[in-house]
Each structure stands twice: as C-alpha cells, then as structure tokens.
Amino acid sequence: xxxxxxxxxxxxxxxxxxxxxxxxxxxxxxxxxxxxxxxxxxxxxxxxxxxxxxxxxxxxxxxxxxxxxxxxxxxxxxxxxxxxxxxxxxxxxxxxxxxxxxxxxxxxxxxxxxxxxxxxxxxxxxxxxxxxxxxx
Amino acid sequence: xxxxxxxxxxxxxxxxxxxxxxxxxxxxxxxxxxxxxxxxxxxxxxxxxxxxxxxxxxxxxxxxxxxxxxxxxxxxxxxxxxxxxxxxxxxxxxxxxxxxxxxxxxxxxxxxxxxxxxxxxxxxxxxxxxxxxxxxxxxxxxxxxxxxxxxxxxxxxxxxxxx
Numbered sequence: 001x002x003x004x005x006x007x008x009x010x011x012x013x014x015x016x017x018x019x020x021x022x023x024x025x026x027x028x029x030x031x032x033x034x035x036x037x038x039x040x041x042x043x044x045x046x047x048x049x050x051x052x053x054x055x056x057x058x059x060x061x062x063x064x065x066x067x068x069x070x071x072x073x074x075x076x077x078x079x080x081x082x083x084x085x086x087x088x089x090x091x092x093x094x095x096x097x098x099x100x101x102x103x104x105x106x107x108x109x110x111x112x113x114x115x116x117x118x119x120x121x122x123x124x125x126x127x128x129x130x131x132x133x134x135x136x
Numbered sequence: 137x138x139x140x141x142x143x144x145x146x147x148x149x150x151x152x153x154x155x156x157x158x159x160x161x162x163x164x165x166x167x168x169x170x171x172x173x174x175x176x177x178x179x180x181x182x183x184x185x186x187x188x189x190x191x192x193x194x195x196x197x198x199x200x201x202x203x204x205x206x207x208x209x210x211x212x213x214x215x216x217x218x219x220x221x222x223x224x225x226x227x228x229x230x231x232x233x234x235x236x237x238x239x240x241x242x243x244x245x246x247x248x249x250x251x252x253x254x255x256x257x258x259x260x261x262x263x264x265x266x267x268x269x270x271x272x273x274x275x276x277x278x279x280x281x282x283x284x285x286x287x288x289x290x291x292x293x294x295x296x297x298x299x
Binding site: 009035037038040041042043068070071072074075079 | 145147148149150153177178181185186187240241243244
C-alpha cells in the first residue's frame, strides 16, 4: 500500500484528511502535517519523519501532497523526497485527488498513482454551468 | 539596492515570493546561507521555488557581501538570511542595511517568544544587539500590510531575562 502525507499551510491538511475520513471512514493511509510554527529545518524534519514512519509501516511508497507548489511545504517535501526512496511530491492538493488516492493506493505503483492523481486533480477544477444543460 | 533585508528561517516561501514580491516588485532574491549554497540539491530546490520572472542567487556570506557591495543601484534585491548572525556578518562586511525585517524565526527548544512568529535564543539576541549597535532599525513583520513592531534593546533585555 502507498501512504499519503498532506502537508499544507495552516489547518488545511488536517481538515482535508478529516473530510476524506468523514466520507470514506478512518484508516485511509493519510496523515496531515502543518507548517504552522515551524521553520524550514523543523518542517523538513517532520516530513522526513512521516516518510520514515510510512516506510517502516511497510508502505510501498509515499505520496506527499502540498497546497502550493512554491511554498515552504513544497520545499520541505522536495528536500525530504530527495532522501526517501519511492517518495513523490504532488502540488495543488484537492479533495478529488485524496479520494482517488484512497481508492487506488492498493493497486498502483507510486509513479502510476502520482500521474493519475495529477490528472484527477486537474479534472476536478472547472467552471460548472449554473443551470443543468447549459454548457457555458 | 536592497529593497528588503529579511531574516526568515523558512527562507524562500510564499510570504516572500508572493507577499513581499508583489509589493516590492524585486528583480532578484538573494539568499545568503552557507549550508544551502554549499549543497547543489538544496540550491536547486530553493531556486526553482520562485516565479520565473524573478532571478535568484544563493551565496555564502563572503560571496553575498561582495555581490551586494558591488550591486547595481538599479537592481532591486530581496535579501534573505535564516538567522540574525548571517545578517550581522553581511553588515560587518560592509553591506549597508539601514532596516532589517525580522519575518520569521520559529519556535525551537531553548528559545523565548518575542512575537508569535519570532522566537530567540542567546545567539540570536547577541546578533540582533550587534545589528542595533551597527545602526540598523529592526522591525518584526510577516507580510506587507500586517502590523509591524520595532525591536529595540529593551525587547532584547526582556527576552534575555527569560532565557
């Protein structure tokens, strides 16, 4: 199984994981980390520890989900992924990505899953028509 | 010209690349940090974390001081260090920095709280005293538009008493 760690500004990560578990139930292989109150070394160390815990838990890989592709969370995750085999960093995390992660984390490789989730995340961003049948 | 000299232990991140950069429209971010400058992997990660229109330089103390002393007056730099000691080294090496923003020094064991986002240990206090003695104005502020607060000798006395 692949483990996921959501790493974001403020309480976004904890709330996203809580919403996923409210929809699918607990035990979805997701954990949450916030950058709140942490400098770069502390946040990077926390992400490395989360990766090590996942690997020790027999995970086949770790996907690190971040909110902003250029923020402190992304930097910390990229630095942690550089020393963790089978870790991938995905930016722009949204609920659709995490729900799909939970569905496919048993059956795909971390590389296949990462590519799938990026596509799923992009598909979930759209301008929705206000009225049914209205394409504009 | 240094538009903003900032002490921030997160180095390059959103408050700098979005908050301050949108406000100041810099041409370049100069990150002065020995560890990052000596590590090509860390340098690549930080350098690729800024918007494409912004140039980035990641240098150790000596090279950063030389670069800033010879800086083109028409180039607007944001200067970043992770701690006050690096900033003090630049000032002592002849870099003119009349104002220094303390933007983020987060909690760690052995530090005392000056502001929610500024925690200091004895080394930090000593370096900040050095910056005050060199004539620099120190102010705590996270992003443009947020409340700023001067940091003076009395603040440092109070923190030192708590350590």
